[in-house]
Amino acid sequence: MNIITGKAKVAAVLGWPVEHSRSPLLHNFWLKRYGIDGVYIPLAVKPENFKKVIIGLSASGFKGCNITIPNKEIAFSCCDEVDEIARKIGSVNTLTFKNDGKIFGTSTDGAGFIESLRDHNIRIKNCNVLILGAGGAARSVISSLAHEKAKITIANRTNSRALQLAQDLGTGNVIAWDTWTSLLGQYDLLVNTTSLGMEGKESFDFDLSKAKSGLVVTDIVYVPRLTPLLKVAKEFNLKTIEGLGMLLHQARFGFREWFGVDPMVDSETIEYVAKTI
């Protein structure tokens, strides 16, 4: 355990439920690694209590917090200032409480995803990407990929949601859910942003037989580490990128803002968090 003094910098993750969050483990690992007088705690906050908790945390000298499901949209409405990406997707996962009392919000999920691709030397510009899903996670990932000039196609079980998402973000071609398997040969990168294959959720019989040999397969699900999609991809000898990298990279922004160090996502960090999966 780190030594925590009266001057400690304090941050938190707010969720409902929050027990599943790996953020406390990760931030406290980095705090210890960099010898920072600080602490990061989990707070179980119901949506109806969210605003008053935020005001309380800000007034108590907290440096900031991460926001997880289901509070990312309410958090957006609590901000005095947001950046372009947060404005585009209408939700935030990171708040910083500034010295002047103002609350700054951003969403780092998409940037975390991009960084995890960079760790694997994936060229994003002009990359033909097929996104599975059209929920909040897809929104973050697509915004950031489009910002990096990738070419986006979306397939979602409920087609109208995919069309709405493409319209909201002003990017993305939409194909029908029951056609993506047969069209897979057109894409360089496949990203699963649905909950399919997540522990405790429905699985899916992913068919990657039409993939070209250079297809890179990524899943933003990280529990289990080897998701059903990644398992099939490995059987086809395709390059795979697990979701854990995105989780670790998305945390860097908040850590840097609150604790003043840009933490490294290295194999020691990955293995430390992976032990709990």
Ligand code: ATR
């Ligand atoms: P999040 O904000 O975490 O992305 P979400 O908004 O609930 O969560 O979105 C979950 C995604 O998983 C959606 O794209 C959903 O498809 P629908 O829009 O049709 O609901 C997708 N999903 C969930 N269960 C699915 C299933 N059994 N088959 C196909 N897609 C599924």
